[in-house]
Structure formats: C-alpha cells, structure tokens
Amino acid sequence: MAVSNQDEEDLLLDSLTYQRDDLADRITNLEDLRKNIPLDNSRVSTVSDTRISASLGKLDTLPLELVHEVILALDLQSLTNLRAVSSTARALVNSNPAYRNVLTHAPDAIRAYITTSLASSFNIAQLLDTLCTQLCALCNDFGAFLFLPNCIRCCWACLTQHPDLLPISAGHARVIFGLTKAAAGKVPVMQTIPGLYKMRLKSCHMIRTEPLVSKLTARRIGSAIHGSREKMEAHVAKIRAKQDAAYEKKIAIYHEELAERFEKWERERPSFEEVRAAPMIKKPAAPPFSGDVDQKDDDVRRLLGVIPFPTLDRRTGRRQVGVSCKGCTNTLPIELIPNEFYPQGIGSGHAQYDGRKRELARMFTDEGYLKHYAECGRAQSLWEFKSKGPSSPL
Numbered sequence: 001m002a003v004s005n006q007d008e009e010d011l012l013l014d015s016l017t018y019q020r021d022d023l024a025d026r027i028t029n030l031e032d033l034r035k036n037i038p039l040d041n042s043r044v045s046t047v048s049d050t051r052i053s054a055s056l057g058k059l060d061t062l063p064l065e066l067v068h069e070v071i072l073a074l075d076l077q078s079l080t081n082l083r084a085v086s087s088t089a090r091a092l093v094n095s096n097p098a099y100r101n102v103l104t105h106a107p108d109a110i111r112a113y114i115t116t117s118l119a120s121s122f123n124i125a126q127l128l129d130t131l132c133t134q135l136c137a138l139c140n141d142f143g144a145f146l147f148l149p150n151c152i153r154c155c156w157a158c159l160t161q162h163p164d165l166l167p168i169s170a171g172h173a174r175v176i177f178g179l180t181k182a183a184a185g186k187v188p189v190m191q192t193i194p195g196l197y198k199m200r201l202k203s204c205h206m207i208r209t210e211p212l213v214s215k216l217t218a219r220r221i222g223s224a225i226h227g228s229r230e231k232m233e234a235h236v237a238k239i240r241a242k243q244d245a246a247y248e249k250k251i252a253i254y255h256e257e258l259a260e261r262f263e264k265w266e267r268e269r270p271s272f273e274e275v276r277a278a279p280m281i282k283k284p285a286a287p288p289f290s291g292d293v294d295q296k297d298d299d300v301r302r303l304l305g306v307i308p309f310p311t312l313d314r315r316t317g318r319r320q321v322g323v324s325c326k327g328c329t330n331t332l333p334i335e336l337i338p339n340e341f342y343p344q345g346i347g348s349g350h351a352q353y354d355g356r357k358r359e360l361a362r363m364f365t366d367e368g369y370l371k372h373y374a375e376c377g378r379a380q381s382l383w384e385f386k387s388k389g390p391s392s393p394l
C-alpha cells in the first residue's frame with residue numbers, strides 16, 4: 001500500500017527526530033515547580049475563607065468585555081491574586097481566552113513567574129504573544145525556551161552563548177550600564193529557583209535564591225536615562241577609562257613595593273621569622289568593570305532564568321515542544337570533540353567549535369525539521385539506512 005505524503009512525513013519525523021529531555025533536565029526542575037505552585041489555589045490562596053464570596057466587587061459592575069480587557073492588562077501576580085479571591089473570580093480569569101491558552105499549554109511559565117518574583121513585570125497578553133512565536137529573539141532558529149527576565153523566546157545555543165542572556169547582579173548592572181541607584185531600582189529582580197542545575201561539564205546545587213537582573217532590561221533603562229545607547233556607552237567608557245587608569249597606577253606601585261622588598265631581602269638576608277612577620281603588601285582589587293566574567297556554558301546563572309517553552313499555533317491550537325535531528329546529533333558528543341577545535345576553551349568564539357555546538361543543541365518545529373531534512377545529508381543517509389533495513393549494504 002502506498003503511503004500518503006502525510007504518513008511519510010510522520011514516519012520520517014518519528015524515525016529521525018527526538019525530544020530534548022537532556023536539555024530540559026539541565027534547568028529548573030518542573031516537578032518541584034508544579035508541586036510548589038499548583039495553580040489550583042489550594043496552597044497559594046492568601047485570602048481567608050471568610051472573605052471568599054461570589055461577588056467580585058467593582059469588577060461585577062463592568063461589562064464582561066471590559067472585565068476581560070482588565071484581565072489582559074493586569075500583571076501575572078495581580079491575576080494570580082485575583083484567582084485566589086474566590087471560585088467565581090478563578091472561573092472568570094480561567095474563562096479569559098489568553099489566560100486559558102497559557103494555562104492549558106504552558107502553565108509552568110505562570111508558575112515560574114510567580115516563583116521568581118517576576119510575575120509583577122509581565123501580563124498574560126505578553127506571555128501569550130511569546131507563546132505563539134516560534135523563533136529565538138536573538139537568532140533565526142526555533143527557540144524552545146523562555147527567558148523569564150524579558151519574556152522572550154530563546155534557543156539553547158543563545159541561552160548558553162549570547163552575552164545578553166547572562167543574568168547578572170543588580171550591582172554589576174549599575175556599573176556596566178551607568179545606572180543611578182533610582183534607575184537600578186526600576187530593573188525587575190529575578191529571585192532564582194533553588195535546585196540542581198547541570199552545566200556543560202559540571203553540576204551546581206543552588207541552595208539559596210540568587211537575585212539577578214537582565215542585561216537587556218538594564219541596558220534599555222541605562223540608554224533611556226543617558227539619552228541613547230551610544231551616550232550611555234560613552235559615559236560608561238569614560239568611567240571605565242578612569243578606573244582602569246587608577247588601577248594601573250595602583251598596580252604599578254604594588255609591583256614597585258614588591259620589587260623593593262625583594263631587593264631589601266636580597267641585601268639583608270632576614271631570618272624566616274622576620275620574613276613571616278613582615279606586613280603583607282596587598283594587591284589592589286581589580287576595578288568593578290572586570291569583576292564579572294561570563295563563563296558561557298559553564299556559568300550556572302545562564303540556566304537559572306529559563307524554562308522549556310512550547311510554541312502554540314493560535315489558529316489551529318496545535319502545541320509543539322520542538323525536536324532535534326538524530327542525523328546532526330547522533331555523532332560525536334561535544335565533550336569528545338578534539339582539543340584543536342577549541343584551543344582557547346569554552347566561549348572562545350572559535351567558529352568551528354561554536355558551529356558544532358549550535359548544531360548539537362538545535363531544535364525545530366515539525367515543519368522546520370522537514371525543511372532541515374531536505375538540507376541535512378546525515379539525516380538523509382540515516383533515513384536511507386533505516387528504510388533499507390539492517391541488511392542494507394550501507
């Protein structure tokens with residue numbers, strides 16, 4: 001019996017793609033998130049039973065269309081609080097098409113926003129918009145993850161490599177984006193979720209919550225208060241040059257003092273006790289700008305503000321989590337790529353190494369995969385081998 005095109009496509013997708021549980025396992029533990037934030041209000045309700053009533057107060061007096069407008073505009077935290085008021089309020093919020101879509105297809109995103117204290121910074125309309133996109137906001141690949149601090153979609157390669165997707169401390173953001181204390185207060189702070197995070201080669205058990213902010217937001221606010229990004233960068237560069245010059249002076253004095261001391265010791269040959277008792281010459285601290293190094297794949301902060309995020313087709317209601325190509329990934333694991341491919345180590349920007357790394361983590365929608373298949377020689381060979389069976393001379 002001849003197979004239809006659709007059947008062949010389904011078979012091809014079944015045989016040549018797989019879901020990336022390995023990547024999802026490296027970030028926030030969704031089981032814990034679901035246990036802690038059930039979204040059924042049995043645990044999150046902060047309202048006592050005596051206050052629960054069928055009335056919605058002022059909301060009751062508005063026409064239903066306006067109530068739904070209000071729901072769309074309310075931030076996720078206010079919406080969660082409203083759902084906790086009564087079963088009527090909860091039913092009303094749940095009946096909002098945007099909320100219902102997110103609750104049905106990506107409830108973990110709402111949970112993650114509540115847990116990270118970022119729920120006051122975004123509303124359900126923004127979250128639904130991002131849910132209905134497919135591409136990483138930083139490149140043109142499919143993005144299977146949600147970068148919480150900006151409510152944008154991203155791919156694994158950008159998540160672990162792109163300089164803007166490294167969440168940093170509010171203090172460092174102030175330094176590198178020239179923020180005043182008041183301006184820094186406008187940058188939403190993400191309280192990271194404790195748990196086990198797996199980097200490229202090692203794991204990190206985050207015991208405490210870590211307050212971090214988005215570089216993208218801090219830069220936007222910095223650019224706004226300085227007039228433009230160029231002006232902000234010029235201002236920061238000026239401060240940085242001053243700090244660097246001061247540091248160079250201090251470090252030169254430090255080396256001079258060290259040299260003098262060794263010369264003196266050469267001349268005077270002090271006893272071991274005298275050497276031990278001599279006050280230490282303290283090395284000057286590096287200037288604030290150099291206080292934070294981005295370790296790319298090995299920087300746990302990159303894994304703290306992200307969850308797997310499906311994509312939803314508004315028109316058909318179809319949800320997809322994304323798949324990877326067995327042809328592209330069933331080859332050499334990245335840890336075993338010979339050293340000559342990345343002589344400077346991780347994040348070296350070495351094109352061949354970074355390209356292979358992107359390929360290994362690349363994900364597609366089903367439609368995207370079928371286009372990729374047409375260009376992927378390795379997937380085509382695999383398909384040919386699979387179709388012919390193990391007795392194939394291949």
Ligand SMILES: [Zn+2]
Pocket residue numbers: 136137138139140141143154155156157158159
């Ligand atoms: Zn990307």
Ligand SMILES: [Zn+2]
Pocket residue numbers: 325326327328329372376378379
């Ligand atoms: Zn491929």
